[in-house]
Amino acid sequence: MRGFLTAPIGPKTLMKLERMTFMPAATNTKRNLVTAALVAPAAAWLMIFLVLPFIAMLVFAFGERAPEGGYQAAFTFAQFARLPTRAAAFWNTMVLAPVGALLCLLVAYPVAYYLAVKADPRYRLILVSLVVVPFWTSLLVRTYAWMYILGSRGIPNLLSMIGLEDVRLLNTPGAVLLGIVYGYLPLMIMPIYVSLEKLDRRLLEASADLGAKPVSTFFGVTLPLSLPGVMTGVALVTILLLGEYLIPQLLGGGKVFFIGNALVDLFLQSRNWPFGSAIAVTLVAVVVVILMVAMRIAFRVAGTRQVDLV
């Protein structure tokens, strides 16, 4: 449960939480007040900066573009009807975001496994903090560095020295994926590391004791028990990638663009707020659906409660 940082809590979960919390009737009111006081700042923040803008966006999405740009009141589905004109942006986002997240997972899992299981406990903390060192430099700067490395004066230049002419790396889906894996790796490593780190070593011994070879132990015990971390990482990275703007802008040029790039273009260049809003609303709807499916799968595979108890 607590692994899902960004997950909305459904009514079923709320009912469960209520059943779990036992409160004597007398102290109910006081406790409720304390709870309200604790929740209020975050709630106010979300109300002003998330809910209200979202409502504004919903309203815009059914409006029209004013002749001089911006929003003009109306009620029309015209903006949604025009969604197919941005099909390429949707397609790139819907393919490259999950593929990028899965690539991230493939690179991150062995790292997290090494850190949590194999690394010498004396150096573990240092190694784990090394994972977040890249965050000390802005992603913008680091992505610019990749632009140079992949650009004509970088790797292609080196390749031309050994006779491989005209290799284009920059402004390709591959370059965007590379940037994604590079930029989002720490966000994938951390939740997996956490779930592997709290994995009870005796369970691995028990598996070996029962005759399981190391590979069987990994797929039978380690992987299933780290699934909550995996799902958290994949959901986190996928959701952030759905709104990604910087990496496709720099490493994809004008050729590989995400919804984020389309939005910037619509809001800032063509000043078509209603169409931009319609795209944004659609994106939010897609994210919510993906999240619900991911949570369903994670809970089914790993069970609900006992994963946290381990």
Add this chain to the structure above:
Amino acid sequence: MTSASTNDIEFRSVAKRYGSVTAVSDINFAVPKGAFMALLGPSGCGKTTCLRMIGGFEQPSEGTVYISGEAMNGVAAYRRPVNMVFQQYALFPHLDVEQNVSYGLRQMRPRISGAEISRRAQEALEMVRLGGFGKRRIHEMSGGQQQRVALARAIVNKPKVLLLDEPLAALDKKLRTAMQIELQTLQRELGITFVLVTHDQEEALSMSDFVCVMNAGRIVQVGPPQEIYDRPSSLFVADFVGKTNRIEATVDNGGTSILFANGTRFAAPSATMPSVGAATVALRPEAISLKRNGAAGTAALAGTVTHRIFLGSSVEYSVDVDGLGDFLVTADRRALGDGDLVEPGDKVGLAFDPNALHVFPA
């Protein structure tokens, strides 16, 4: 490959070191086929290390562990014909009860059919009286039930040896006693060799055929429970296994008599005596009988009752013996013949057979 060895487990000059720290050394013992052996000792004595070397989770630094006559040096845990009931059970939380029990069966090569797997898993669950609990989640089971699941998960693979690492430590007293009987019954039914690690002397004495007492990384005595209790080979064993009174004394007259620190003299017990000199004498609390002062018979020592602990069927007294300090005496309720309990403050005499004295050089 398998020799005609009659021992299921054998340790030959085994030592285990972690860096410069020696966990166990000079370990030699054998467990006959079908026996119930207990490794008993205080925490940190190396008993769990020994068990883990049988299971294959640790490799000895020196010497060899044999299972059914085969040397196990370098053999991985998953290839050993033994199964373990882990401390706190180590059940798989993501699997239900039946999946936990059948985990080992699913690892077997050549593969066993699904129907056969579930039949055997059911059989094992019936054996620990958990038939019908197969679809439960582990966290839905009580401590005692989880204990049985762990047991079923281990015996379902029909191992040559079952290893039990403090299996009853997490259970309450009543459940523990019930499980002691159940484990013994199970061991007889299955005919599997059991090796039990425990720090609880009562558990070791009540269940096993052999007790191997360990201290500070070494074996101090091996033998049947009664022998361990009645003829402890050292003061440590006398102290650790059961309760004991320690008396400072001197052996003199060429080893034929013992002089207690308060000047009382006894004939030496018939058992082997240490050579003349300072000694410590151990005396079991139940080997002493209380005599009211002035009552018939000759009491060996005199003292005053300071505390009384009523235990139901028996009573424990703390007696301050003149010149020797506190003695613990366990008495039957009617030890004094008249059915009365001795009151704190009462003057009493302590009588015992000198042959009940265990004399160890100081």
